[in-house]
Amino acid sequence: MQGWATDHPILEAATLARIIVITSGKGGVGKTTTSAALAMGLAQRGHRTVVIDFDVGLRNLDLIMGCERRVVYDFVNVINQEANLNQALIRDKRCDNLYVLPASQTRDKDALTKEGVGRVLEELAHGYDFIVCDSPAGIEHGATMAMYYADDAIVVTNPEVSSVRDSDRMLGILSSKSRRAESNEEPIREFLLLTRYDPARVEKGEMLSVDDVQEILSLTLIGVIPESKSVLTASNSGVPVVLDRESDAGKAYADTVARYLGDEVPHRFLQVEKKGFLKRFFRG
Amino acid sequence: MAGYQRTSVGDRPAVFELKAAGFTLPIIRLLEADIEAVAAELGARVEQAPEFFRNTPVVIDLSAFPEGGAKVEFPLLVGLLRGYGMIPFGVRGGNKAQNEAAEAMELAILGEHETRATRTERAIVPEEPAPSAPAAAAPSVQQGEPAPIPRAGAGAAFTLVTRPVRSGQRVYAAGGDLSIIAAVSSGAELMADGNIHVYGPLRGRALAGMKGNTDARIFCQDLQAELVSVAGHYRVSENIPMELRGVPVQIYLDQKILRIEKL
Numbered sequence: 001m002q003g004w005a006t007d008h009p010i011l012e013a014a015t016l017a018r019i020i021v022i023t024s025g026k027g028g029v030g031k032t033t034t035s036a037a038l039a040m041g042l043a044q045r046g047h048r049t050v051v052i053d054f055d056v057g058l059r060n061l062d063l064i065m066g067c068e069r070r071v072v073y074d075f076v077n078v079i080n081q082e083a084n085l086n087q088a089l090i091r092d093k094r095c096d097n098l099y100v101l102p103a104s105q106t107r108d109k110d111a112l113t114k115e116g117v118g119r120v121l122e123e124l125a126h127g128y129d130f131i132v133c134d135s136p137a138g139i140e141h142g143a144t145m146a147m148y149y150a151d152d153a154i155v156v157t158n159p160e161v162s163s164v165r166d167s168d169r170m171l172g173i174l175s176s177k178s179r180r181a182e183s184n185e186e187p188i189r190e191f192l193l194l195t196r197y198d199p200a201r202v203e204k205g206e207m208l209s210v211d212d213v214q215e216i217l218s219l220t221l222i223g224v225i226p227e228s229k230s231v232l233t234a235s236n237s238g239v240p241v242v243l244d245r246e247s248d249a250g251k252a253y254a255d256t257v258a259r260y261l262g263d264e265v266p267h268r269f270l271q272v273e274k275k276g277f278l279k280r281f282f283r284g
Numbered sequence: 285m286a287g288y289q290r291t292s293v294g295d296r297p298a299v300f301e302l303k304a305a306g307f308t309l310p311i312i313r314l315l316e317a318d319i320e321a322v323a324a325e326l327g328a329r330v331e332q333a334p335e336f337f338r339n340t341p342v343v344i345d346l347s348a349f350p351e352g353g354a355k356v357e358f359p360l361l362v363g364l365l366r367g368y369g370m371i372p373f374g375v376r377g378g379n380k381a382q383n384e385a386a387e388a389m390e391l392a393i394l395g396e397h398e399t400r401a402t403r404t405e406r407a408i409v410p411e412e413p414a415p416s417a418p419a420a421a422a423p424s425v426q427q428g429e430p431a432p433i434p435r436a437g438a439g440a441a442f443t444l445v446t447r448p449v450r451s452g453q454r455v456y457a458a459g460g461d462l463s464i465i466a467a468v469s470s471g472a473e474l475m476a477d478g479n480i481h482v483y484g485p486l487r488g489r490a491l492a493g494m495k496g497n498t499d500a501r502i503f504c505q506d507l508q509a510e511l512v513s514v515a516g517h518y519r520v521s522e523n524i525p526m527e528l529r530g531v532p533v534q535i536y537l538d539q540k541i542l543r544i545e546k547l
Contacts, residue, residue: 165451168469172450187447218448218467218484 017050017128019121020260021150021188023174025166027137029158030195033231034253035134036064037242038154041257043098044242047129050089052120053103054146055136056111062102065092066238076104079116085123094243099128109142121149139173149179152189154222154260158196159208164216167192171217191222193256198227199272210270223256225249226269312365312372313345317354323364330368338369343394344386347377356382358389449474449488456494470510479503491518492535502535503547517542 022035032055039051053061056076062068067090073083078101085101092098101120104111124131135146147153153174157167174188175181181188194213201207210224225231230247234240242257244250248269255265314322330337342365349356356378365372374392375383383393441460449455449464451471462476465483472488474480480492482504493500493515500514507529510521514537524544532547 165469165471168451169471171448172453172469172472175447175450176453215485216467216469216487 015126017125017131018151019125019131019133019149020152020154021133021135021147022154022156023135023143023147023170024137024156024163025139025143025170026158026163029156029163030225030231031137031156032060032064032134033235033241034154034156034193034195034225035061035132036240037250037253038257038260039098039130039132040092040095040240041242041254042130042132042261043092043095045257045261046097048097048127049130049132050099050101050124050128051132051134052101053134054112054142055134056103056142057105057108058136059103059105061134062090062100063238064235065100065240067092067100067102068238071102074102074104075120076107076111078120079111079113085120109136109140109145112142112145114145114148117145118149139169143170144173144177147174147178147188150174150188151180152191152260154191154193155217155219156193156195157213157217159194159198159202159210159213161208164208164213168217171219190219191260192217192219193223193225194221195225196227197224197269199270203272210267221267222259223252224267224270225252225256309341309343311343311345311376313347314349314356317350317356319357319360319364322361326364326368334369339371340369341371341373344372344375344391345377346375346379346382349378349382351379356385358385358391362389362391443476448484451488470508476500489513490535493537498537498540500536503533504535505532506530507533507544512542512544514542519544 020038022031022038024031032053035051039049043049051061051065052075053059054075055061059074062071070090073088075088077083078085078088089099089101092100121131133146133150136142153171155167155170157163171190174190178188180186192214194210197210198207202209210221214221226248228241228247228249230244231241231249234244234247234250241247241250242253245254252269255268258265312326316322344361346356362372372391374394375386376394378386378393386393441458443455443457443460443462445455445462445464446466448466449468449472451469454473454475455462455464457476457478457480459477461478461481462474463481463483464474467484468474468482468486468488468490470487474482474486474488474490475494476492477495477497477500478492479500480490480502482490482502485506485508486504487508487510489511490502490504490509491511491513492502493513496515498515502512502514507524508521509524512519512524512535514535517537517540519542528544528546533544534547535542535544537543
């Protein structure tokens with residue numbers, strides 16, 4: 001995967017945004033956390049980025065991004081042309097390149113029409129470098145709308161069998177029910193992001209290893225995010241975890257963003273951290 | 285999506301569902317035209333177990349009724365059965381004239397499907413040695429060929445898949461072979477009228493010889509399948525021995541037994 005960023009005419013010319021869907025099939029694996037972290041990471045590296053919450057009816061992205069008290073209009077308002085994009089987009093206070101398009105909490109997924117979503121993405125594509133689509137769980141309408149126009153897909157998977165199977169199912173849908181598949185274009189580029197990885201439990205055989213998951217899914221691994229308390233803390237305080245430079249999870253997300261942009265970064269946090277004598281002594 | 289929740293006109297809930305169901309019913313198979321003799325024997329039977337026959341729907345089977353003999357006395361027969369508490373409601377196996385007579389008595393004409401099934405079942409046994417003849421001839425056909433190439437050969441449809449087949453996806457190679465040079469995930473389904481070749485791990489289902497071609501085979505590099513089948517003869521994962529898992533194998537039918545063999 002390295003090197004594609006410079007090869008890619010779209011990025012060089014910076015004309016149309018690249019649409020990235022964050023998907024998984026299974027719920028609770030870290031899609032919204034990843035969407036927030038990836039969008040923030042891309043924006044911090046100087047790319048104009050917008051992150052869209054597709055989870056209409058169960059909106060959460062605004063909380064994770066810490067902008068829940070600034071929501072006036074939402075994605076569905078824009079689709080229904082009750083508001084224009086500039087009214088609905090919320091600029092992030094920490095990073096000028098980042099915008100959030102929140103979901104509607106009072107509607108359901110049927111409010112997302114293929115034409116409406118296409119129109120909004122088309123409009124955004126001219127002003128931004130990346131559009132990150134935070135998909136709802138499941139394989140129904142909301143999820144298929146989130147992935148339909150995607151150029152790239154990041155499949156968020158936990159190292160356990162049911163999550164792996166659901167990801168696999170999602171990959172099947174990605175390769176058959178997207179705009180690229182329907183119009184016979186170059187297929188969506190698919191990446192695997194393992195989250196909530198706990199090397200100690202892998203060592204004990206309680207959790208699938210990176211290799212196990214890769215063998216089943218045969219995908220390009222874009223990152224491994226270790227299980228970390230900092231993720232929950234970050235979510236609760238509305239700060240994308242990538243901004244927490246001290247935590248392993250924050251570092252791992254920063255690495256993931258770098259890899260997505262074509263940098264060659266070795267994977268970290270795959271091994272159990274060796275505790276030094278002092279550490280053991282003080283932490284117990 | 286809407287098809288699954290079809291309701292009647294408007295938004296009223298559906299008032300009925302149309303479904304198919306199979307029932308096991310007693311059949312009265314007439315072997316003789318003599319209605320008097322039938323009446324006598326029926327009377328004796330019913331006397332032994334009157335409760336068994338009460339309000340029991342019955343089908344009249346005419347497949348063994350002597351041809352060219354007297355016609356079936358439907359009014360008499362129906363009256364007789366009703367008299368014993370049975371509910372005659374249909375006939376099967378009759379010829380055109382018999383069916384017309386039955387229809388006149390408002391009896392249903394039932395399909396011959398089951399009759400045929402039992403006939404073929406019986407027929408299979410004596411025909412058993414027959415397939416050995418073409419089987420014996422087969423090696424001579426293959427003589428001189430370096431490998432037993434499937435008979436489908438050139439011109440037959442051939443399907444090649446280069447991307448992984450994911451859980452929930454189905455690939456059907458109609459009329460020919462199917463080759464997959466990627467992984468087949470658990471929950472994926474491969475089907476082919478001919479052979480199936482899988483060069484990645486096979487974790488899903490593979491069904492070769494979908495249209496009953498018993499010569500079809502499955503070849504795979506790494507067998508971890510949930511189910512394998514050739515011409516309807518199948519084995520589930522549980523019945524695949526450990527030593528055959530994760531190794532290259534071929535799967536074929538040998539005398540109606542599905543064999544899995546290391547390559």
